[in-house]
Amino acid sequence: MQKKVRITVVGSGYVGLVAAACFAEIGHDVICVDNDQSKIDALKGGACLIHEEFLPELLDRHRNGRLQFSANLAEATAGSDAIFIAVGTPQSDTGDADLSYVEAVASEIARHLTHYTVIVEKSTVPVYTNEWIRRTLERNGVERGMFDVVSNPEFLREGTAVRDFLHPDRIVVGSDKQEAADVLSAIYAPLTDGTYFDGESAIPGPLNTNTPAPILHTSTKSAEIIKHASNAFLALKISFINAVSNLCEATDANVEQVASGMGLDSRIGGRFLRPGIGYGGSCFPKDVAAFRSVADALGVDFSLLREVESINIEQQKRFLRKIRSALWTLRGKKLGVLGLAFKGGTDDIRDSPAIALIQMLIEEGCTVCAFDPAGMERAHAVLPVSATMSYAADAYEAAMEADALLILTDWDEFCDLDLNRIKLNLRYPTVLDGRNLFDPKTVSGAGLTYVSVGRPTAHPIREHAVKQTA
Ligand SMILES: NC(=O)c1ccc[n+]([C@@H]2O[C@H](COP(=O)([O-])OP(=O)(O)OC[C@H]3O[C@@H](n4cnc5c(N)ncnc54)[C@H](O)[C@@H]3O)[C@@H](O)[C@H]2O)c1
Numbered sequence: 284m285q286k287k288v289r290i291t292v293v294g295s296g297y298v299g300l301v302a303a304a305c306f307a308e309i310g311h312d313v314i315c316v317d318n319d320q321s322k323i324d325a326l327k328g329g330a331c332l333i334h335e336e337f338l339p340e341l342l343d344r345h346r347n348g349r350l351q352f353s354a355n356l357a358e359a360t361a362g363s364d365a366i367f368i369a370v371g372t373p374q375s376d377t378g379d380a381d382l383s384y385v386e387a388v389a390s391e392i393a394r395h396l397t398h399y400t401v402i403v404e405k406s407t408v409p410v411y412t413n414e415w416i417r418r419t420l421e422r423n424g425v426e427r428g429m430f431d432v433v434s435n436p437e438f439l440r441e442g443t444a445v446r447d448f449l450h451p452d453r454i455v456v457g458s459d460k461q462e463a464a465d466v467l468s469a470i471y472a473p474l475t476d477g478t479y480f481d482g483e484s485a486i487p488g489p490l491n492t493n494t495p496a497p498i499l500h501t502s503t504k505s506a507e508i509i510k511h512a513s514n515a516f517l518a519l520k521i522s523f524i525n526a527v528s529n530l531c532e533a534t535d536a537n538v539e540q541v542a543s544g545m546g547l548d549s550r551i552g553g554r555f556l557r558p559g560i561g562y563g564g565s566c567f568p569k570d571v572a573a574f575r576s577v578a579d580a581l582g583v584d585f586s587l588l589r590e591v592e593s594i595n596i597e598q599q600k601r602f603l604r605k606i607r608s609a610l611w612t613l614r615g616k617k618l619g620v621l622g623l624a625f626k627g628g629t630d631d632i633r634d635s636p637a638i639a640l641i642q643m644l645i646e647e648g649c650t651v652c653a654f655d656p657a658g659m660e661r662a663h664a665v666l667p668v669s670a671t672m673s674y675a676a677d678a679y680e681a682a683m684e685a686d687a688l689l690i691l692t693d694w695d696e697f698c699d700l701d702l703n704r705i706k707l708n709l710r711y712p713t714v715l716d717g718r719n720l721f722d723p724k725t726v727s728g729a730g731l732t733y734v735s736v737g738r739p740t741a742h743p744i745r746e747h748a749v750k751q752t753a
């Protein structure tokens with residue numbers, strides 16, 4: 284029979300809220316704690332707070348049942364067997380992870396611990412953080428036998444977070460104590476023994492597969508490094524294909540064909556080989572920087588990571604140059620923009636390449652009218668409506684009277700756009716696609732000049748721009 288574990292999740296952000304809802308979904312009693320009272324009030328009142336597939340259903344299913352919300356960590360600590368720390372670890376000015384939120388939570392837990400509890404580090408942190416959390420508790424007077432600290436990094440992606448959580452490629456548990464590792468094994472048992480998938484309302488895995496997840500037990504330090512190394516490796520894959528895409532542009536080869544040819548080699552794999560305008564989001568940029576910073580601090584040469592970062596920055600600038608080249612000059616141009624979120628499927632705009640590019644375009648004298656299916660509300664805070672920035676109700680409105688349409692986020696629904704309608708709305712029939720969403724032949728067939736990443740361009744860009752300005 285399944286062992287029910289009493290869990291607290293500290294942090295109700297993209298990771299904490301998903302983890303809390305999913306732990307409730309697989310049968311545990313969960314309290315999701317946040318020190319932002321307004322978030323807790325909204326969650327109690329039925330809000331979801333983030334755009335994430337399946338999350339509203341899970342919250343509706345478990346709210347006021349197995350899932351409770353609270354701003355009171357003291358109370359939650361008293362009634363929990365395991366406390367997951369899922370607060371932010373943003374990048375500091377030096378590139379290191381800022382661990383002040385984690386420290387604040389560890390100190391607060393220390394003040395309220397009443398019985399043996401497993402403290403689980405779920406936030407992405409540098410190696411040795413577990414050790415440091417342990418010392419923080421001890422410094423606050425908690426006896427060694429009252430707790431263990433475990434590393435359980437999270438690998439979910441925004442946009443597919445619930446599925447990733449319930450159907451992970453692997454669950455990593457870094458623990459130096461068997462007793463603590465056993466608590467984590469019990470928590471994840473419904474996913475590792477597959478019993479969760481027997482339920483009729485279970486959220487299905489990708490392609491409706493329901494494969495039990497492997498659980499990997501490691502030391503705490505290995506688990507911490509697994510997380511940083513995984514993100515850095517995925518970022519490296521993206522920077523690699525972006526560098527290859529530049530080579531393809533220089534030779535009129537096609538990066539999509541090259542990526543397919545590489546990806547079919549099972550040692551390489553086709554995922555995370557999509558070229559574009561560089562990776563963004565709240566994870567890859569900060570985690571690559573933090574991993575590099577750890578290596579620097581330990582005197583280990585990992586300059587490869589600097590290359591990953593600089594290719595990524597250059598990729599954005601390269602796309603800006605492409606837009607400039609297509610339009611001859613940017614000053615005074617009106618641009619329609621599709622996409623604000625850092626990737627499709629989410630409302631998250633943190634470190635979004637789309638936002639960065641829009642800011643650069645406005646600085647160069649463009650006016651922008653943007654549309655995003657979920658990211659517009661958050662975007663208003665960083666790109667307020669002004670003489671140079673406006674928002675459209677849909678993609679067609681964004682294209683209205685624009686000198687060109689830019690695609691900056693890979694939303695699936697952009698692939699279904701009626702290109703003939705887009706063409707009718709545009710002042711000049713030019714689409715610059717930073718995410719390679721379309722087959723160039725289809726777009727050219729609709730009478731649009733189409734510029735994408737790493738693929739031969741149907742019409743020489745400058746020649747076209749000259750014709751337009753003539
Ligand atoms: N976003 C992702 O896709 C993702 C995936 C895997 C891992 N991670 C890692 O997980 C961690 C959390 O990321 P996120 O995107 O969920 O962050 P977030 O900013 O969305 O959420 C953090 C939450 O913690 C709350 N918080 C901060 N201090 C608190 C305190 N003392 N007590 C209670 N609540 C507090 C904040 O109010 C906020 O709601 C980071 O380390 C991140 O790197 C993120």
Ligand SMILES: O=c1ccn([C@@H]2O[C@H](COP(=O)(O)OP(=O)(O)O[C@H]3O[C@H](CO)[C@@H](O)[C@H](O)[C@H]3O)[C@@H](O)[C@H]2O)c(=O)[nH]1
Nearest residue numbers: 437438439440441555556557559561562563564566625626
């Ligand atoms: O082939 C690709 C894949 C992704 N991206 C970009 O890379 C960024 C990150 O995308 P993705 O990894 O899908 O989203 P995240 O939600 O940031 O997830 C990453 O970061 C999380 C936080 O650590 C980890 O948990 C996940 O495993 C890891 O994939 C986005 O800007 C994407 O557009 C590309 O440019 N090309």
